[in-house]
Amino acid sequence: MNIIIRNASQVVTCSGRSLPMAGKAQSEIGVILNGSVIISGEKIAFAGSESELMAFLSEEKPEIDIEYDAENKVVMPGFVDSHTHFVFAGSREDEYEMRLAGKSYKEIADSGGGIWSTVMQVRNSSEEELAVASLRRLEKFFQYGTTTVEGKSGYGLDAGNELKMLRVLNLLSQENPLGMDIVPTFLGAHSVPKEISKADYIELICRDLIPEVAGGNLARYIDIFIEEGYFDAEDAGRILGKGREYGLKPRTHIDQFNSIGGTKASLTHGAVSLDHLEVMADSDIGLLRSHNEKAERKTTAGLLPGVSYFLGIPYAPARKLIDAGVPVLIATDFNPGSSMSENMQMMMSLASTQMKMSAEEIITSVTINPAYSLGLEDRIGSIEPGKQADILVFDIPSYKYIIYNFGVNNLECVIKKGRPFRISEFAPLTNSGT
Ligand code: NIG
Numbered sequence: 308m309n310i311i312i313r314n315a316s317q318v319v320t321c322s323g324r325s326l327p328m329a330g331k332a333q334s335e336i337g338v339i340l341n342g343s344v345i346i347s348g349e350k351i352a353f354a355g356s357e358s359e360l361m362a363f364l365s366e367e368k369p370e371i372d373i374e375y376d377a378e379n380k381v382v383m384p385g386f387v388d389s390h391t392h393f394v395f396a397g398s399r400e401d402e403y404e405m406r407l408a409g410k411s412y413k414e415i416a417d418s419g420g421g422i423w424s425t426v427m428q429v430r431n432s433s434e435e436e437l438a439v440a441s442l443r444r445l446e447k448f449f450q451y452g453t454t455t456v457e458g459k460s461g462y463g464l465d466a467g468n469e470l471k472m473l474r475v476l477n478l479l480s481q482e483n484p485l486g487m488d489i490v491p492t493f494l495g496a497h498s499v500p501k502e503i504s505k506a507d508y509i510e511l512i513c514r515d516l517i518p519e520v521a522g523g524n525l526a527r528y529i530d531i532f533i534e535e536g537y538f539d540a541e542d543a544g545r546i547l548g549k550g551r552e553y554g555l556k557p558r559t560h561i562d563q564f565n566s567i568g569g570t571k572a573s574l575t576h577g578a579v580s581l582d583h584l585e586v587m588a589d590s591d592i593g594l595l596r597s598h599n600e601k602a603e604r605k606t607t608a609g610l611l612p613g614v615s616y617f618l619g620i621p622y623a624p625a626r627k628l629i630d631a632g633v634p635v636l637i638a639t640d641f642n643p644g645s646s647m648s649e650n651m652q653m654m655m656s657l658a659s660t661q662m663k664m665s666a667e668e669i670i671t672s673v674t675i676n677p678a679y680s681l682g683l684e685d686r687i688g689s690i691e692p693g694k695q696a697d698i699l700v701f702d703i704p705s706y707k708y709i710i711y712n713f714g715v716n717n718l719e720c721v722i723k724k725g726r727p728f729r730i731s732e733f734a735p736l737t738n739s740g741t
């Protein structure tokens with residue numbers, strides 16, 4: 308199917324020449340006024356201005372099946388959510404209430420709640436139950452504009468259940484009705500299970516799980532929660548080192564509540580993204596900056612403002628990171644305990660009001676930079692000929708409206724691999740209730 312999107316008041320391309328977008332270039336989103344995009348099958352065939360379009364049409368004479376008039380609308384790349392925990396069972400709204408009543412995340416975890424309560428529910432769920440619940444969440448991501456989503460294991464915490472989670476991620480990745488791209492990450496080191504010692508669990512991860520995950524091609528990345536009461540820098544050395552031996556690239560959870568050397572440990576082991584960073588020290592920002600100055604492949608800072616909002620903890624130092632030239636990305640960290648929202652637009656709003664990022668910086672943080680962090684920048688994250696047609700059409704006159712008109716969803720259409728899905732539509736309820 309070939310689609311032409313025409314007359315858009317703005318086509319935001321995010322097609323940076325040098326990736327990832329960092330420092331001043333983090334704001335270079337590339338806007339084509341009165342722009343058009345032609346989609347041919349699953350790919351983008353053309354993006355440009357009206358006069359460029361005329362030239363393209365007379366030269367190429369493509370057959371067009373759908374003409375989409377985007378007058379007064381904004382066209383941009385689909386969002387890439389590079390940090391989520393969308394495969395889980397049950398929910399934790401009771402804990403949310405406990406926190407509102409004054410208990411901290413740590414107090415709840417110490418009394419048997421937290422990650423452990425989701426582990427119990429995952430262990431008691433079949434693969435099919437997990438897949439069905441997760442698919443419904445994928446639809447929510449999609450409804451708010453996310454077309455690629457990373458997903459982590461980490462609620463199994465034993466061999467059988469970690470592999471079960473990864474099989475669900477892979478099953479959904481191979482096939483889901485929206486054609487969403489899913490990137491699986493092995494997060495066995497999310498927490499220490501109650502039934503064995505930490506040393507034995509690390510041994511299980513390194514000796515059994517990593518070879519099995521890599522051998523079965525079940526994950527592309529390996530992750531660890533470096534935090535007081537979970538795993539420390541030394542544990543990270545063992546686990547990430549072993550993961551890398553098996554071709555799993557690290558992306559890590561660091562500096563969420565306490566700064567305990569996560570930056571150095573992660574960088575030493577080749578982490579592609581350092582995520583959370585709510586309490587990151589200035590000296591670690593310097594470390595990350597100088598690491599990137601020498602590195603061919605840059606390490607991104609993955610900021611998760613939904614966690615700060617939901618848990619009432621500090622926001623990550625976005626301004627300092629951007630000003631230091633560190634490429635920043637924003638993700639939902641969607642999970643039942645610290646950020647229960649699939650909505651990337653909500654994170655964009657928080658990034659602006661709470662982390663003082665500009666509309667342009669935010670846009671590169673949810674498109675091309677997370678695509679880069681997932682190693683997918685050649686295929687997704689921008690609107691350029693040859694790339695996969697993952698495109699959003701917003702019914703707003705300017706891209707600045709996404710954060711300005713907060714708390715509502717102005718998405719009109721999501722195009723995934725060239726297939727258009729209408730989002731905003733009032734349809735009468737029929738007898739069958741659908
Ligand atoms: O990214 N920080 C650790 N892991 C999750 C929270 C998991 C949970 O509470 O279930 C996070 O915030």
Ligand code: FE
Nearest residue numbers: 390392560640
């Ligand atoms: Fe997380």
